Amino acid sequence: IQDDHKLSTSELEEKYGTSINKGLSSARAAEILARDGPNSLTPPKATPEIVKFLKQMVGGFSILLWIGAVFSWISFGIQLAQGAESPFDNLYLGVVLALVVILTGIFAYYQEAKSTNIMASFSKMIPQQALVIRDAEKKELPADQLVVGDIVEIKGGDRIPADIRLIFSQGCKVDNSSLTGESEPQSRSCDFTHENPLETRNIAFYSTTCVEGTATGIVINTGDRTVIGRIASLASGVGNEKTPIAIEIEHFVYLVAGVAISIGVLFFIISVSMRYKILDSIIFLIGIIVANVPEGLLATVTVSLSLTAKRMAKKNCLVKNLEAVETLGSTSIICSDKTGTLTQNRMTVAHLWFDNQIYSADTSEDQTTQPFDQSSPSWTALSKIVTLCNRAEFRPGQENLPIMKRVVVGDASETALLKFAEVILGDVMNIRARNKKVAEIPFNSTNKFQLSIHETDDSNDKRFLLVMKGAPERILERCSTIMINGKEEPLDSEKAEAFQTAYMELGGMGERVLGFCHLYLPENEFPDTYPFDTDSMNFPTSNLCFVGLLSMIDPPRSTVPDAVSKCRSAGIKVIMVTGDHPITAKAIAKSVGIISATSETVEDIAKRLNIPVEQVNRREATAAVVNGMELKDMSLQQLDEILCNHSEIVFARTSPQQKLIIVEGCQRQGAVVAVTGDGVNDSPALKKADIGIAMGIAGSDAAKNAADMVLLDDNFASIVTGVEEGRLIFDNLKKTIAYTLTKNIAELCPFLIYIIASIPMPIGTITILFIDLGTDIIPSVALAYEKAESDIMNRRPRNKRKDRLVNEQLAVYSYLQIGIMQSVGAFVTYFTVYAEQGFLPSTLLGVRVDWENNAINDFEDSYGQEWTKYQRMYLQWTGYTAFFVSITIQQVADLIIRKTRRNSIFQQGLFRNKVIWVGIFSQIGIALILTYGLGHVTALNFTPLRFQYWFVAVPFAILIWVYDEVRKLFIRRYPGSWWDKNMYY
């Protein structure tokens, strides 16, 4: 690490071969530029767009479908060469399959492209121009031309063009929020103030902003070697872990592809050994693949996820990476920032102490009154000091805004006091105007007090009022009396003791405490015309009258305690990670419930038992407050031990870098970790986390880019709503997949039976695509709108390894139970249609070769009628249509039963999810259009079906519904039984 901040100006000049007055020579600068490269961040090696696109084209089921398409074309080629009658069917099928792959690929690519690149905003942060001294002249140069050793001048409003060591500064303040997330401007000078180059005042960092003042400095790092450059490369170095849902979908794809390939190959072998032609066997193989692959499912999943993402956006969770929607649901640990996330991010008066008594103030977000007892004359005196001894002011023109929302010019504590006074007394500005200020000493770090002298608005009282506030112990030192119930009483040791107790108590709650005192200056000594001089302090500043204490805190958001307890019941551990003082951190943790009322830290136990900390049995302490300094010295095992043994953990005084360590620690425990962050240097942790959550208001661009999710209102409670949505979508995706997989059996069986029993083909490959990509799409998306069956926030987060999206039970129940019922229903329809048209089921067996023979145009049916080839084909298409229609009808029942996995449909409500009904109507509507609207388009193989054939499968649809209700009933009745274990998916 560099030590440039420790060097003197001349040493710097020597080190970088530059001169403060003349700067570098152009020639030398060009040399260095050639050596170091331009002053810009190298974008990470981006995967070329075309590669990303092609990846989408071969991912998931695409390979299987490509194989299908290629086989189709091969068989087209063979048939064309053989001069067969209708080779173009296979060409079209191949084209359709390819189109399906390409369109779903484009869809997926588009979704991915929407997720923005992390480097995008880093590069946006680069300043355009910089004012440089070269060849003893001031020049405007593009910032990427800067080299080490250049002398640059910056002024308020500029972005710092590189890491620079300041050599001259005038009131310079920088906003480091893009680096640290702290929005308070920090002053910069030429003084070496800290060993750590990141903390010292004489270095300004690349990409931060100069808020005010001017400065001159030597460039010490450029481009990727700057602090932010290193963070950027660190962030891009942290690998993007696969999201849990991506893993689940991959698992599901492997499962389905495995089934498709094994059945396909098995039946290829069977058909070859049954002396089918190889060409025919290949065509069967295509059919089997198409039947097995749920072509529309991955798109459906994407749509469902984006619907949830939209819903979450309405609840202030903006999801950048769609899959993160579900990740949030499987979160088991949330590492949350304190300031702004758990708290309101504004100082608020929390307690008062006067008349020897502590009063609590309302700290909620929308306070309009203060309920504590304001009758005491001591309060009147105290309120006067609070009002007058305060330099903060409301920006004008906000009279109509609620007090809490108004913008104030002034520091955090003064703002708190101003608003507090405004709430209780009303129009503070007017009160101040009536009590004209005649002299003032602002707060400074040596005095540790603030003082002002006012005329009073009491026209009978010509005395001046001196009011003072400051650090309580310093204020008390200056007092000789104390006000009790409006009367001044001598400040004896007993009263001083009471003060100490109150001060300790308020301080112990992590609050910032201020003391207030006043003095009426005697009229004879200080007449109207008395010239108050704040430099010589020609007025008393001791023997004042102590009035009271006010303590302030950044209070928790009112929704947070509830959200934390929700997390607790949902089995999610909430860990607070903050840069704040441990006492404040602990106080907030306690008030929001991160540390519950009954649990103790090791230190608490030690204090209670009055034994040294080392003797406490660490296992007894459920809570832990870990200081960043301790964390630094900890080994990984020690950290693991803490994360493992304590259920309630607060990390205080931590640096953003340590956040990464904490996240990694949690991940070692097998947890799915959500992390909140706002600063640039939070980005590695945000990237590393399973789900990084950036703050929408306080967050820097880099943090937002590194994150998977942006919390628009910075509110912790929004994360919890996100978790709820994430869990719901996981359940609903399960339902969607179960729904989609079911009909695959009904699509597959026709091929298998066709091959084995040589019946006329019951369903065409194109027809299958119309189910998978037509009738089934809207219903499967509709399941994403299903409400939760029970309180999903009362169960533990899902176990990544055990609770799979597609488990054995789901596959078995969908494929082998409902799927088989559906196939039976569809075959009954098929045989009904053929029987009614002339072919009894017995005549269909083994009929395939003659049936498909073009040379037989007087094919005899069961009634002695004779059929031409085309008439048979038309009947076959009618069979396809009937098969298709009966699958559709049964899918309606399948859709209804998939609404719940455990509860009865009647418990869930048949009509609560209106979208399901949209799905059902769309399903039937599309089927009607296909059969009656497009029934005459030969290429599609649909025929205008006789109306009665629509109802053949209805009993099976009812059977499916009843069967599933019985299944659910037994699951509810006999929890933990064999039935429950095997029938619940």
Next chain:
Amino acid sequence: GVTLRPDVYGDRGLQIYYNVSDNRTWEGLVTTLRTFLTEYTPAAQRLNVNCTSDTYFIQDTFDGPNKTKLSCKFTSDMLQNCSGITDPTFGFPEGKPCFIIKMNRIIKFFPGNGTAPRVDCTYVGDESHLLEVDYYPVNGTFNLHYFPYYGKKAQPSYSNPLVAVKFLNITRNVELKIVCKIIGAGITFDNVHDPYEGKVEFKLKIED
């Protein structure tokens, strides 16, 4: 549907090619016809009744044996010159071949609306040449008494009526496209998808 005998299918439908001087090329065709007509010998038709009426043979009752309906006799001699009786080679070696046209059975189908449907063969597309055809039975009609068909169970011995066509002026060594349509009310032959509905199309080439 309408079918043709002999029926030799090539890649694009019926193709009947033979060489008059090479009896191996037409013997198969002749055998096909002969085999096909074995169903129409008087012995094979003995269960069927002689019908003389030229109207539909409507049967509301089951008058046949074992509760069946009666079927009308169709014997191959009705095909006269194309019966294979007078000319066992069906005119193939002379280059004036016989073909047999058969209508598919359809239950309760009343073709022709009272007029007997007849076969009409022409060249396809080529209007300038007139195809000279002899039709057997006369006029190439399917007598109405063969209709309607009541199904396999009701009429177990039913045989389709036939019409034989004998082409008289086939140009040698040219592939000719011929269509034989069945003309009659209720019979359509304009379904673009089905080449065998109400008609049969075939290619004929006689070499020497």
